[in-house]
Amino acid sequence: MTKGPVLIDLEDEPAQAPNVADAPPVPDTVAPLPQGQAMQIAARLASRKPSRIARLFWGCALALTGAVVSVAAWDFAVSLIARLPVLGWAVTVLMGLVLVLLAIMSLREVAAFGRLGRIDGLRRRADAALAENDLAQARRLIGELTNLYRGREETRWGRDRLAERQEEAFDATTLLSLAEDTLLSPLDAAASREVEAAARQVATVTALVPLALADVAAALTANLRMIRRVAEIYGGRSGLLGSWRLTRAVLSHLVATGAVAVGDDLLEPVLGGSILSKLSRRFGEGLVNGALSARVGVAAMEVCRPLPFSDNRKPSVRRIVKQSLTGLLSRDT
Secondary structure, eight states: OOOOOOOOOSOOOOOOOOOGSSOOOOOOOOOOOOOOOOHHHHHHHHHHOOOOOHHHHHHHHHHHHHHHHHHHHHHHHHHHHHHHHHHHHHHHHHHHHHHHHHHHHHHHOOOOOEEEHHHHHHHHHHHHHHTTOOHHHHHHHHHHHHHHHTOGGGGGGHHHHHHHHHHOOSHHHHHHHHHHTTSSSSHHHHHHHHHHHHOOOOOHHHHHOTTTHHHHHHHHHHHHHHHHHHHHHTOOOOOOHHHHHHHHHHHHHHHHEEETTOOOOHHHHTTTTGGGGSHHHHHHHHHHHHHHHHHHHHHHHHOOOSOOOOTTTSSOHHHHHHHHTTTTTTTTO
8 A cells, every 4th residue: 555645647737717707798688778669650650651553542442432332322212212202212311411511521621721721821921021030021920810819719818919019029030929929828838738638648558558559559549639639729720631631741750850769868857867777668668659749749839830939939848748747757766
């Protein structure tokens, strides 16, 4: 038996311990911030312009459907009159009444387009008067604006105040600013409340309804209603087709400028830091969709208003977001 330590020589060198610095970095598992997918999808759907082939197809399909329905209704009425004269004539009268109502609805749509065109014309002329500092044109514009709101009780004080002080203005900028401060001030406040209510509704529905595409439908419906109400407040009451055309104009502008692609920049100043990463994904999406709805509402105010906003009266999107989301999220969240 061998006594003492035994030394064993190894032919290969011992393996070195792995270096921690050589390990690959741990992948970032932080979920991306909400981007307001519902509002982005709704905006793209509403602003998408159909192709010529699609417009031709739907036009031909509508014409064919109308012809088929008209011939079928005529044959039905004639055969019914032959079999049951009293009932047949009653049905014929109802059909005539439907046609009369359809004609009245068509006239209302035409009138709605006319009102929207009138508002748009006033705004373009106001831009021209401000650019050229044309006081005479501004005075004519003020006269048309006063006539536009003559039947509105909420503008009575503003109309009287404007009539008293408009002679004190010696340039177009001062005169139009006076009209903003007196005549349009209550209308701006009412339009801002409509935008706040729509943003709050979109945020709540998106956060609480987990159904697929339900948030898109809710966002699109709420924004359609909001744009129509804003147009009515400023005097451009629109029908169904007018509201859709106005909505497309507003959302197309926002999509073209990329304004519906960002919402976190509006929420960080309101919530006191990037708090969206600490919220649930669904609730964060609701807040971003609400903020984007507020941005759509401000764009609708700019489009529907008969006078352009001056620098000191232009509505702040962040202020509207703060007002509309008050109560949905506290500072201590």
